[in-house]
Amino acid sequence: MTASVTIENVSKIFGAFTALDNVSLDIRAGEFIVLLGPSGCGKTTLLSILGGFLSPSSGRVTIGGQDMTYVAPSKRPTTTMFQDYALFPHMRLVDNVGFGLRMRGLAKAERDEKALGFLDLVGLKASAGKRPHELSGGQRQRVALARALAVDPDVLLLDEPLGALDLKLRRQMQDELKAIQKRVGTTFVHVTHDQEEAMAIADRIVVMNQGRIEDFGPPSEVYMRPRSLFSAGFMGEVNFVSGRVAAADASSARVETALGSLALPAQNFTASSPKAGDRITLTIRPEHFRADDRAEGPTVALGEARVAGSAFFGTHYRCHLQPCATDTRALVAHLPQSASVREGEIVPLAVRAADVVALPATGGHA
Amino acid sequence: MLRKISASVLSWTYLVLVYAFIFLPVAVLVLFSFQDGRLPVPPFNGFSLQWYEAVFADRKLMAALGNSMVVALASSVISVLLGFLAAYALARYKLPGSALQRGLLIAPMTVSYLIIALGLLSVLNALHVPLSLMTVGIGHVVINLPLCFAIIYASMGDHHINIERAARDLGASDFKVMALVTAPMLMPSILAAFFLSVTFSWDEFIIAFLLSRFDVTLPVEIWSMLRSGLNPKTNAIGSLVFLASVAVLFILELSLFGRTKKQ
Numbered sequence: 001m002t003a004s005v006t007i008e009n010v011s012k013i014f015g016a017f018t019a020l021d022n023v024s025l026d027i028r029a030g031e032f033i034v035l036l037g038p039s040g041c042g043k044t045t046l047l048s049i050l051g052g053f054l055s056p057s058s059g060r061v062t063i064g065g066q067d068m069t070y071v072a073p074s075k076r077p078t079t080t081m082f083q084d085y086a087l088f089p090h091m092r093l094v095d096n097v098g099f100g101l102r103m104r105g106l107a108k109a110e111r112d113e114k115a116l117g118f119l120d121l122v123g124l125k126a127s128a129g130k131r132p133h134e135l136s137g138g139q140r141q142r143v144a145l146a147r148a149l150a151v152d153p154d155v156l157l158l159d160e161p162l163g164a165l166d167l168k169l170r171r172q173m174q175d176e177l178k179a180i181q182k183r184v185g186t187t188f189v190h191v192t193h194d195q196e197e198a199m200a201i202a203d204r205i206v207v208m209n210q211g212r213i214e215d216f217g218p219p220s221e222v223y224m225r226p227r228s229l230f231s232a233g234f235m236g237e238v239n240f241v242s243g244r245v246a247a248a249d250a251s252s253a254r255v256e257t258a259l260g261s262l263a264l265p266a267q268n269f270t271a272s273s274p275k276a277g278d279r280i281t282l283t284i285r286p287e288h289f290r291a292d293d294r295a296e297g298p299t300v301a302l303g304e305a306r307v308a309g310s311a312f313f314g315t316h317y318r319c320h321l322q323p324c325a326t327d328t329r330a331l332v333a334h335l336p337q338s339a340s341v342r343e344g345e346i347v348p349l350a351v352r353a354a355d356v357v358a359l360p361a362t363g364g365h366a
Numbered sequence: 367m368l369r370k371i372s373a374s375v376l377s378w379t380y381l382v383l384v385y386a387f388i389f390l391p392v393a394v395l396v397l398f399s400f401q402d403g404r405l406p407v408p409p410f411n412g413f414s415l416q417w418y419e420a421v422f423a424d425r426k427l428m429a430a431l432g433n434s435m436v437v438a439l440a441s442s443v444i445s446v447l448l449g450f451l452a453a454y455a456l457a458r459y460k461l462p463g464s465a466l467q468r469g470l471l472i473a474p475m476t477v478s479y480l481i482i483a484l485g486l487l488s489v490l491n492a493l494h495v496p497l498s499l500m501t502v503g504i505g506h507v508v509i510n511l512p513l514c515f516a517i518i519y520a521s522m523g524d525h526h527i528n529i530e531r532a533a534r535d536l537g538a539s540d541f542k543v544m545a546l547v548t549a550p551m552l553m554p555s556i557l558a559a560f561f562l563s564v565t566f567s568w569d570e571f572i573i574a575f576l577l578s579r580f581d582v583t584l585p586v587e588i589w590s591m592l593r594s595g596l597n598p599k600t601n602a603i604g605s606l607v608f609l610a611s612v613a614v615l616f617i618l619e620l621s622l623f624g625r626t627k628k629q
Contacts, residue, residue, distance in 0.1 A: 100536035
C-alpha cells in the first residue's frame with residue numbers, strides 16, 4: 001500500500017530552540033523522498049513528527065488524506081526504520097520480521113509465511129532462524145527493512161538507515177533500497193546528510209537548513225537550479241561570485257561582476273525575478289567552467305585566470321584558478337581529462353550562460 | 367629470578383590463605399555433618415550418613431525447609447516484579463522527583479534488618495495482622511525490592527529505547543512492549559535479581575524470626591535446634607542450606623553466562 005503525505009505549516013519548538021519553522025511539504029503517493037541537510041537542520045525532527053514520536057507545536061500532518069497530527073505511532077499507517085536498526089535481540093529473524101503481524105493478531109503459521117516472504121525480498125530467507133547478533137551490519141539493515149515493510153505500511157520512514165555502513169556497502173544498499181521501493185510501491189521518506197546518497201535514491205530531494213526547507217525538487221533540478229545559496233552549497237562543490245543586476249527585462253538580465261559582465265536568461269534567477277540594482281550571488285559549478293572557448297554551445301567569456309594548482313581526480317582535473325582581473329578568492333574548476341593544465345599557466349575562463357544560477361545575495365558566502 | 371620466584375610463592379600463599387579463611391568454616395561444617403558420633407568436633411571418628419537420615423526424618427525440619435522455599439520463591443517473584451516495574455517507570459518516563467524516588471526505593475538497603483523487622487512488627491500489630499509466613503514474605507520483599515530495583519534499573523540502557531520504540535511503532539501496546547520486548551531483553555539482570563533475592567530470603571534469620579509464629583522458616587528452626595546444643599544434625603542441615611545456596615548461584619551463573627556470551 002501507499003499514501004500521500006501532506007505537511008502543513010508545521011513548527012516544532014523545544015524550549016528556546018526552533019527545530020522546525022513553518023514547514024510545508026506535499027509528498028505524492030509512492031514517491032521516494034529524501035530529507036537532506038546537516039545535523040541539527042530539523043530533518044530527523046520532521047521524520048519523528050511523521051512517525052508520531054513527536055507532536056508538532058503547531059501545524060497539521062495528513063497521511064492519505066487523514067489527519068494524523070496527534071495519532072500514536074502504533075495507530076499510524078507508517079513504520080520507521082531506525083538508524084541503529086533497533087532489532088529485537090532476543091528474537092530470531094523470522095520473529096523480528098513477524099512481530100508487527102503478531103501485534104495485528106495473525107496466527108503463527110500465517111505470519112511466519114509472510115515474514116519468510118519479506119526475508120526473501122531482502123535476500124535473507126536462509127538465515128530466518130538466526131538471531132540479530134549473528135548478522136553483519138548490512139544484514140541487520142536488511143532485516144530492519146523487512147520488518148518495517150512486513151506490516152504493509154503506507155509510508156516507510158527511514159532515519160539515516162545507511163549511516164553506520166561503510167562506503168562501499170552503503171552504495172550497494174542504496175541501489176537495493178531503491179529497487180525494493182520500486183517493487184513494493186510504498187512511499188519512502190528517507191533522512192540523510194549525504195548528498196550523493198540523496199541523489200542516488202531520491203525521486204525528489206528536500207534540502208533543509210535551520211528548521212526550514214531551502215529547496216525541494218528532483219535531484220537534477222536541485223543540483224542544476226538550486227533555489228538558495230545553502231542548497232547550492234550543500235548539493236556539491238560550487239563557486240559563488242557576487243555581482244549586481246545592471247539591467248533587467250522580462251526575458252534576461254545583465255549582471256556586473258568582478259570577472260566581467262554577462263547576460264543571463266531570466267529563468268536562471270531561481271529564487272526571484274531580477275530587478276535592476278539587485279545585489280546577487282552567481283553560483284557556478286566547477287564542471288561548468290570551460291578552460292577554452294572551443295566548448296559546445298554559446299559561452300560567455302569571464303576573462304583569464306592563472307592555474308594556481310591542479311590535481312587529477314580520475315574523471316577530471318580539479319583546478320584552483322586565480323582570476324587575473326581581480327584578487328578575489330580562487331575559483332575551483334573541474335577540467336576534462338584531456339585538458340593539459342600546468343601550474344602557472346594562464347587559461348581563458350568561460351561558462352555557458354544557461355549553467356549559471358543567480359540568487360539573492362542575502363546568505364553568507366559558504 | 368629469585369625475586370620472581372619468591373614473589374610468585376608469596377602471591378600463591380596469599381591466595382591459599384584467603385580462600386582458606388573464607389571456606390575453612392564451611393569445610394569444617396560439611397565435614398562434621400558426616401561425623402560418626404554425637405559431637406561435631408574433632409577428632410573425626412568416621413564417615414556416616416546417620417545425621418542426614420535424621421534430618422530427613424525430622425518432620426518439623428522438613429516443614430521448615432518447605433516454608434523457606436515458599437517464602438523465598440514467592441517473595442522473590444514479587445520483589446522482581448515490583449522492582450522491574452519501578453525501574454521501567456523511572457528509566458522510561460519523566461516522573462516528578464525521580465532522583466528522590468530512586469533514593470527512597472533504594473533506602474531500605476541501608477537500614478538494618480533488625481530495625482526493618484521491628485518496624486514491620488509494630489505496623490502489623492497496629493493493623494491487627496496475625497504473624498504468619500505471609501508476614502515473613504512481606505519482610506523479605508521489603509529487603510529484596512531495593513536490590514531488585516537497583517540491579518534491573520542499572521541494566522536499562524538508553525540503547526533499549528529505540529528497540530521499544532520500534533515495537534510500539536509496529537503496533538505493540540505498552541503492556542506488550544514490556545512483556546515481549548523489554549523484559550526478555552533484560553532477562554539476564556532479571557534472573558540475577560531473582561536468584562540473589564532467593565538466596566537472601568533463604569538465609570535470612572532476624573526478620574523471619576520476629577515476623578513468624580507457628581510456621582517458621584529453616585533458619586529459625588535451625589536456631590531453635592541450636593538452643594539444645596551443638597550436634598552433627600545441625601551440621602547436616604547447615605550443609606544442605608549451603609548446598610541449596612550454591613545450587614542457586616550455579617544456576618544464576620549458568621543462565622547469566624550463557625546469555626551474555628550469546629549477546
